[in-house]
Amino acid sequence: MSKHRRKLTSEDILNLEVFSDPQFTPDGQAFTYVSTTINDKKDYQSQLFYQSLNDNNAIPWTFDNDKNTHLRFSPDGKRAVFQSTRSGLPQLWLINTDGGEAQQLTTFKHGATNPTWTKDGQFILFSALLENDDDIHNQQEMTKEEKQKIKSAKQEHPLVVNRLKYKSDAKGFHDNKKTQIIRMNIQDGSVTQLTQADTDYAFQDISPDGKTVLIAANLNDEADQELSNDLYLLDIATQKMNKLTTKNGSYQQASFSPDGSKIACFGHDFAYKGATLTELYIFDCQSLEQTCLSTNWNFQLGDAMIGDTRLGTSETGPTWNQDGSTIFFIATREGATELHQIELTANHQVLYSDDNHVFGFTYDVVNDQLILGISTPTDPCNFYLLNEDLSLSQLTNGNKTVKDQIAFEKPETLWIKTEDNVEIQGWLIRPYHFTEGKKYPMILEIHGGPHAMYGQTFFFELQLLAAQGYVVLYTNPRGSHGYDQHFVDACRMDYGGGDYHDVMQAVNHAVQMYSFIDKDRLGVTGGSYGGFMTNWIVGHTNCFKAAVTQRSISNWLSFYGVSDIGYFFTEWEHGLNLLDDPSKLWEISPLKYAADVETPLLILHGENDYRCPIEQGEQLFITLKHLKKEVEFVRFPEANHELSRSGKPNMRIERLNHICRWFEKYV
Template sequence: MQPADIARLVSPGDPRVSPDGRRVALVVTRVDLEADRYRSAIWLAPADPADGPPRPLTSGDGDANPRWSPDGTRLALTRTVDGKHRLVVLPVDGPGEPVTLVERDTSISEPTWSPDGTALAFTSRETRPDAPPFTVVGTPDRAALPRRIDRLFPKLDGEGWIVDRPRAVFVVPADTPAAPRVLAHHRYDISGPAWSPDGRELAVTTVRDEPDADLTMVEALHLVAVDTGEIRPLTSSPSISVSRPSWSPDGASIAVLVEDVVLVPSFGRVALVPTAGGEPTVLTAGLDRQAAPFVGGRAPLWRDGSLVFAVEDHGTQPLYAVPADGSGTPTELLGGTRAIVGYDAAGDTLAVLTTGPTSRPELAVVRDGREMTLSSFSTAFHRDLPLDAPEHLRVPSSGGGEIDAWLLRPRTAALAGTDGRLPLLVSVHGGPMTQYPAAWFDEFAMWSGAGYAVLWCNPHGSTGDTEAALRSIRSPESAEVPGTGWGGVDADDVLAVLDAALAHEGTLDPARVGLIGGSYGGFMTTWLVGHTDRFAAACSERAANNLLSLEWGGSDAAGYFRFEMGVDHLARPDVYRRMSPTSYVEHIRTPLLILHADHDLRCPPEQADQLYVSLRLLGREVEYWRFPDEGHELSRSGSPRRRVQRAEIILDFFARWLRPVSTHPSPGTD
């Protein structure tokens, strides 16, 4: 695979099964490199392969969020055209034209049908009703006026300022265009609208309307009366946050995901809340795994008296089920060496999107205990650009237990030295509270295609293992659950995995090892090159380099790191300085590539600027690239052209520093 092959990627997503279980609607997204954009359409796939292959239902280039009407005759979807965001309903069978119910300047999310099919609820950003008025004659554009910041977390990467335009819940008739009614509005975002079976209420989650709620941002489950808009909280925990509600068929309880957001990091767990009120009852307490995956997570799915959910488990992402009445323990429903990154069920059909180490996501269904693949979106891609399966390694950790790691060997020895040895790229994931899944990854395919062996792992601090392992990198100064801090056992794990791979595979060249990572992976990259000269070159991307300035207010998550570290930066700034890679910049002698995006709000550009200025003043080998008009998600969802440019820059950099040992510069040379 080459960088330009990004244009060939086809990505199915968000499968939704029709009420009768006979069809699956899904979003299919393609890359249009020439137009520098993504084009997405809604497709329909018969649940029985004998009824034909999947087919496109819409020809739109900005369609998403397909949702079946209760009777299965219509689909609601969101459509973005020329910067306008629409909620559209179209007939699936028979005559009729698509009806645009709503058009807004802000994105429309989470459409959901009322049980009788007469209305749709959705969320969208709306100016706060309590936003302080401020007008200037001749200046009608509010964006040009001063913005009052009256709480923490006032901005969000990818969306900008949200403090004065939180996400509200709207309701609109499902059969005719109309001005949507604002059902619930709050100074904080409202998410996850779910209709009660009788259609009288919506379950939503939002921060409770209390003084200083922004100091913890604990989200509670609320009920909103559809006729009056009255909103009342159901849960009241000061530390347990609730998300993704899903009503039981009898309306007596609501399934949710819960997470401790004060003792962080924590696992998401499946729980039930009685609609009469009360705190959540956790159903998956005995399953010591993350039940809210970073990719593919959704509200718990009611099916045959159980709740279906995905978990992260040692690199795999299987589906589990747990009895909703609390009578049993969670059991694996669908597993394997793969990641299930989307799922839905209705009737006798369970639909899943699965990706494996050598294959991009495809749609499959499980019926009568038999799994059948329905789609072949990437068959031609894999035929032209095959990828060998990586080898799974288990590496002992100084923090206890074993670390999951994977080694991918290149198909070509184009970069082999005169002794036949190959260069190696070590990749560290972001988060840190996520995992590298058993999934096809474009980065690894490109690096392998260029002739590099690729090594990656899930060190302590990742999901996929126990919650204790997840929390092991909290600050050692924390009063609760102290750990080694960032750059402790997690850094030891990465080096241990490197040592194990070099000992296991004699064709790898220890003198030509590169290191790369983004976000927390960028932190780890900068940290390691400040503590060891083992790497011949490194790429630190969208990195967290100065944790103190991030927590002081640089990041859109400023104020959150005190929970993750267990230490307040105001009381102990020394702890944040000690864990900041910039504190060790004088020790960096590894040639370093720095990549960052101008509009990154999670790890703002000053994180890269501080690193670059320091290295430049020290006269070190450093290369810095800034991408305009992009945010923190550049590598995953940035503009196609910039994704290609980014990949080319990375490959060019490592080609210069990791070429055969007889000609490449020695690492550590100023």
């Protein structure tokens, strides 16, 4: 750490630039990407940038305060389509790559998203929210006044609910709109609706000949009771839909091989419910035969890294190479994500691994090269060209001013062996301006999921606590991704058991290993599952001076019925539903142990959190307050479960300030 750099503050989150979605140009000589920043504390803005591989000058292609994302080049590279909110909702826009103003392509009432070109450049396929009786040939985006009128009209009538899946944290209360796949003729602007049924369709890919659309959906009669989804091949000419998958499972990120003869996808069969490791499948488009390429692997495919500054989406695979012999993908292992490749002959190779976070990549089919998006604990994001010798050449210099001015601390990796011989990985960050011989308080951070992973990525909250003078400890207890199937499954049916002992033994290990940690000044915090564990900890030990529980679970009995996932998550994680054995759910509910809580507890919760609804925080607060415990409740207006990651910027800052305030007061 450079001594001349100042310490981080909560307001510095306003100055971060977050990169995502790298895309090679069709000739492979340049690439584009999305840069997301915060606009005046109120909202986010995303701009499109173009950069040649021959220089480091990124050229902005958009300049407004809107969200411009998902740029995709036409096959000849002369045009590009992207989605933008400049008209109000996300709509599709077309731009000539040699310059000029963008032309609006769609004015759909509820927006249009995720455009993809056919290989001949004649059509664009995209997704749009539609009601059953919507006419796609007569679509106009609503004005602000029209939207307000509809909103007011809804408030005059009760909401009639007749489905199990009637709400979600991302969307709020569901309505009759469904995501459909639309095809647009780029020459005359005419549109054709390719899907019709009363369900949501997730576009996956279009075949190289442009005749078949690859779609993910659940078309079963019991779809409202299921979490599975299948892959379908839709023949555009005949409208015939052929089911590709045969097993009950979840399949996604599917793509055609360059010759259209095969399909690669991620998926799994729920063998371990939500703890099931993802597999890599190949389907033969003629015989529909399914092959699993990852049978002997024991790690998670895709990106399972948790952070609080990852805005925007990026490709994680599976992605075919130019001749269809090899597939590229990201893998999650031991606190890092890596770039792998697998040949159809099953020859598997790690192309890039350097103990950091590969959050996305793009592949150039012309020159057979790759650009990686990488984040480290001290660098939010940058893009790199992967050279033939598998070394990296840095292409961008994102957040240079921030990194020049502010000190970010590099974590130390720990491995802790528990009493039952389970190895737990963790990290420790030393405080800003660390001085040998001085004692420091320590904060334990616990991630959500529980099937997710802490690791070597940029994490603003962790860096902020280190800047405030705390040692920061964070771990991957049993149940975390990045390890083998047994480990990821190990916390199910045992919440508050082995996982609790893992984090507590990690604390004891750190205190014994590092003499600069003041064992009498410890704090703990976590969100979602980490909030549950924080609640559990303060009900079972008094070793922490203060705790901050975020978007937490306190009562599994009520969680079953109020959470958007409660009705299945309870069975997945605990092995029973509410009526099977309510006493067992009460035994593992932190609320039961409220009378034993002596640790000052700050409860942070979003008002619109449907994943871990605010009544979970409210029950805990009222119970502790009634017991005259030291507790405080902070409710964030209009915030859902994603408050810490993509919530309103001013609310994210407020949240960070409350965390720092509580620990400063009590630790």
